[in-house]
Amino acid sequence: DIQMTQSPSFLSASVGDRVTINCKASQNINKYLDWYQQKHGEAPKLLIYNTNNLQTGIPSRFSGSGSGTDYTLTISSLQPEDVATYFCLQHSSRWTFGGGTKLELK
Amino acid sequence: QVTLKESGPGMLQPSKTLSLTCSFSGFSLSTSGMVVSWIRQPSGKSLEWLAAIDWDGDKYYNPSLKSRLTVSKDTSNTQVFLKITSVDIADTATYYCARTVVTDYFDYWGQGVMVTVSS
Numbered sequence: 001d002i003q004m005t006q007s008p009s010f011l012s013a014s015v016g017d018r019v020t021i022n023c024k025a026s027q028n029i030n031k032y033l034d035w036y037q038q039k040h041g042e043a044p045k046l047l048i049y050n051t052n053n054l055q056t057g058i059p060s061r062f063s064g065s066g067s068g069t070d071y072t073l074t075i076s077s078l079q080p081e082d083v084a085t086y087f088c089l090q091h092s093s094r095w096t097f098g099g100g101t102k103l104e105l106k
Numbered sequence: 107q108v109t110l111k112e113s114g115p116g117m118l119q120p121s122k123t124l125s126l127t128c129s130f131s132g133f134s135l136s137t138s139g140m141v142v143s144w145i146r147q148p149s150g151k152s153l154e155w156l157a158a159i160d161w162d163g164d165k166y167y168n169p170s171l172k173s174r175l176t177v178s179k180d181t182s183n184t185q186v187f188l189k190i191t192s193v194d195i196a197d198t199a200t201y202y203c204a205r206t207v208v209t210d211y212f213d214y215w216g217q218g219v220m221v222t223v224s225s
Contacts, residue, residue: 001169034211043202043215044153050211087153091211094166095143095155 002026002090006098012106019075021101023088026069032092033071035064038100039084047086048073080105108132110142110203110216117222124190124221128203132214135161135183141206142186144177146199147218158206159186193223 003026013019023033031051036044046055048064051071061076075082083105088098110130118124126144133140143158157177158166167175176189190197200220204212 036212043218044212045215046211046213049213055213089153089211091206091209094168094209095145095158095212097153097155100152 002029002093002096004088004090004096004098006088006101008101009099011101011103013078013103014106015078015080017078019078019082019103021073021086021088021103023066023071023073023098024069025071025090025092028068029090029092031067032090033064033066034089034091035062035073036087036089037082037084038087044087078103078105108205108214110205110214112201112203112216112219114201114219114221116220117224118193119225120194120223121192124188124193124197124223126188126190126201126203126219126221128186128188128216130184130186130203130205130216133205135159135179135186137161139208141209142179143204143206143212144186144188145202145204145212146197147202148196148199153202156190157188195223197221198223 005024007022035048038044052064063074065072086101090096114126141160144156147153157175159177174191178187200218202218204215
């Protein structure tokens with residue numbers, strides 16, 4: 001089974017800050033890595049698929065990068081509506097989620 | 107428009123069997139490439155993929171829970187079911203169903219249904 005280690009688990013940042021969240025896979029996942037945003041009481045929402053493809057309707061301040069075992073979600077300029085928990089997901093072999101990053105405003 | 111909606115008992119006792127239904131519209135599970143999965147999330151915790159069934163009726167299970175899970179679909183290909191046997195408190199969670207195309211990312215999710223296991 002592929003394990004996903006996400007960091008940090010908690011992040012506090014100010015409006016306008018550049019924010020990065022990382023996920024590390026236990027083996028090469030060939031860029032089959034997606035990022036989700038989950039606000040309180042809601043289902044997860046797809047932000048980025050296959051490492052760096054922005055889902056339709058998602059603001060361009062969100063971007064993704066990575067390869068092999070290491071992947072990153074970047075928010076270029078944090079907005080108040082970005083307060084949420086973020087999860088990575090590998091779909092190279094079945095599906096495994098990262099542990100989540102709770103993002104709050106400083 | 108693709109929509110999915112989960113339904114379940116709300117609460118059940120330990121050792122019982124949990125039965126969940128995912129009703130969906132906007133696509134058919136008979137269409138090549140379509141897959142519906144079950145995912146759960148205990149309150150305040152991360153997400154765990156449980157099981158999936160594809161357009162061809164092939165089934166996939168999380169190895170850590172495989173012995174307790176059964177996924178199935180109806181003949182009209184508009185509903186997917188999940189049964190979890192011998193539930194205990196650790197199965198308390200919000201359960202989601204979600205769609206993928208082939209074994210890709212989850213593009214559409216249901217709103218989730220909360221299930222509490224308690225005596």
